[in-house]
Amino acid sequence: MTGPVPTAGDGPGDLVGRGRSAALSRPEPASLADVLERVLDKGIVIAGDIKVNLVDVELLTIRLRLLVASVDRAREMGIDWWEHDPMLSSRAPQPAGPELTGGEQGTEQRSEQTDEQSSEQGAEQSSEQGAEQGGGGQAGGDSDG
Amino acid sequence: MAEPSATWVYAVVPNEIADVPAGVTGVAGEPIRLVRRADLAAAVGSVPLEEMDEQPLRRRLQDPAWLEHAVRSHHQVVSAFLPRAPTVPFRLATVYHSDAQLAQMLDHRAPELLDALETVAGRAEWGVQAYAEPGGEAPAEDAAAPAGSPAGASGGSSTTRPGTEYLLRRRAERSQQQQARAAASAAAQQADAVLAAMAVAVHRSPPARRPGDGPSAALVLNTSYLVDDGRAAEFTGSVDQLADRFPQLRLRLTGPWPAYSFVHVGEAVDTGEAVDIGEAGEAGS
Numbered sequence: 001m002t003g004p005v006p007t008a009g010d011g012p013g014d015l016v017g018r019g020r021s022a023a024l025s026r027p028e029p030a031s032l033a034d035v036l037e038r039v040l041d042k043g044i045v046i047a048g049d050i051k052v053n054l055v056d057v058e059l060l061t062i063r064l065r066l067l068v069a070s071v072d073r074a075r076e077m078g079i080d081w082w083e084h085d086p087m088l089s090s091r092a093p094q095p096a097g098p099e100l101t102g103g104e105q106g107t108e109q110r111s112e113q114t115d116e117q118s119s120e121q122g123a124e125q126s127s128e129q130g131a132e133q134g135g136g137g138q139a140g141g142d143s144d145g
Numbered sequence: 146m147a148e149p150s151a152t153w154v155y156a157v158v159p160n161e162i163a164d165v166p167a168g169v170t171g172v173a174g175e176p177i178r179l180v181r182r183a184d185l186a187a188a189v190g191s192v193p194l195e196e197m198d199e200q201p202l203r204r205r206l207q208d209p210a211w212l213e214h215a216v217r218s219h220h221q222v223v224s225a226f227l228p229r230a231p232t233v234p235f236r237l238a239t240v241y242h243s244d245a246q247l248a249q250m251l252d253h254r255a256p257e258l259l260d261a262l263e264t265v266a267g268r269a270e271w272g273v274q275a276y277a278e279p280g281g282e283a284p285a286e287d288a289a290a291p292a293g294s295p296a297g298a299s300g301g302s303s304t305t306r307p308g309t310e311y312l313l314r315r316r317a318e319r320s321q322q323q324q325a326r327a328a329a330s331a332a333a334q335q336a337d338a339v340l341a342a343m344a345v346a347v348h349r350s351p352p353a354r355r356p357g358d359g360p361s362a363a364l365v366l367n368t369s370y371l372v373d374d375g376r377a378a379e380f381t382g383s384v385d386q387l388a389d390r391f392p393q394l395r396l397r398l399t400g401p402w403p404a405y406s407f408v409h410v411g412e413a414v415d416t417g418e419a420v421d422i423g424e425a426g427e428a429g430s
Contacts, residue, residue: 027271027381027398032213034272034399037350039216042405043223043236044261046250050151050240052202 150191151198152180152247154239155222156403157258158230160186166225172218173197177225180244182251185258188226189247197240206238227403231266233258234403261408268345268371269401271380275336275366276395277329325393326363332391333366339387343380344370348406365394369406377401 171190
């Protein structure tokens with residue numbers, strides 16, 4: 001995996017290719033992502049005396065280390081910067097001239113956006129869109145759809 | 146004089162529980178104890194108020210290192226109870242000024258909490274993700290390459306329009322990827338149906354890329370299943386069979402989990418995720 005975020009599992013990598021049948025008979029060790037999406041997002045939600053809104057958790061600042069939650073949850077929190085970044089969304093106002101944001105981060109963000117569109121709008125249709133948008137002047141990036 | 150403390154809630158279990166599991170400590174390294182009230186017992190820890198009052202807690206929640214530690218600790222405490230009692234997990238950071246305040250909550254919310262205990266008793270949550278297996282389809286042929294172009298030519302060949310060829314090849318690849326993903330998605334729906342038939346409840350998350358996934362991972366299923374303990378072996382065995390039946394999928398199984406995904410009490414937030422209770426399989430009661 002080449003993204004900036006370690007898988008941070010409790011055991012061997014979650015995405016290691018596995019043989020079939022017998023190799024899968026045991027559940028895999030839970031990754032940090034597995035735990036996060038349950039402990040932060042699920043369970044009994046009853047306001048205690050001390051008011052903390054987990055929505056306040058600044059996902060963007062911890063993104064490099066933890067990358068939390070699904071896109072829907074992020075949107076619920078009002079985090080939708082990718083929809084306004086011209087590099088990531090054709091719906092955002094486009095800059096006058098091409099200027100690629102450098103580095104791995106940009107690539108990863110772009111591919112996240114493509115995936116989000118995919119999951120929201122229907123796989124095939126948005127994959128086509130994503131391919132169209134991503135095709136012009138940019139490297140193919142990590143689009144998988 | 147002791148420092149003022151607050152009460153951090155990890156989980157609720159039936160009050161029949163004898164004691165807390167040994168050797169478990171909480172988010173502040175504190176020992177875990179029980180606050181008992183009528184038919185319920187809350188697993189709690191006393192945490193320094195100085196660290197866990199509103200401002201400090203909000204700051205800590207924004208510290209990735211602390212957040213990771215807290216999440217892991219919280220989950221460890223919850224998990225420690227699972228083998229010995231029906232366990233209703235609380236979300237992170239439910240904190241009361243005192244045990245007395247917590248006890249009031251237990252009084253007020255007893256019906257819902259008892260309901261939640263009934264939902265989870267004798268059951269566990271299992272998570273299944275399915276990814277479109279890269280290369281699960283036939284190897285990409287240059288289906289969109291114009292006739293006569295050199296098959297498999299790499300850059301720097303004798304073609305006069307390498308840029309066009311590149312784009313065409315990429316389009317062919319994407320087309321292959323789309324087809325592979327669509328096929329995987331269809332397979333995932335079938336797999337989900339098989340697994341759901343063995344569960345008493347299902348919680349489906351949108352298959353957006355999960356944190357930690359590599360750039361080429363194509364998630365097509367991300368579902369939690371609430372399964373009677375008596376069917377757990379059948380369920381996990383089915384995941385194996387599905388892996389064989391659907392080579393276009395890579396399946397990932399985690400569990401058994403405390404039933405985080407199946408205890409909706411209080412201010413449930415609509416995340417657009419689907420929860421089905423009483424799917425297909427008969428609830429073994």
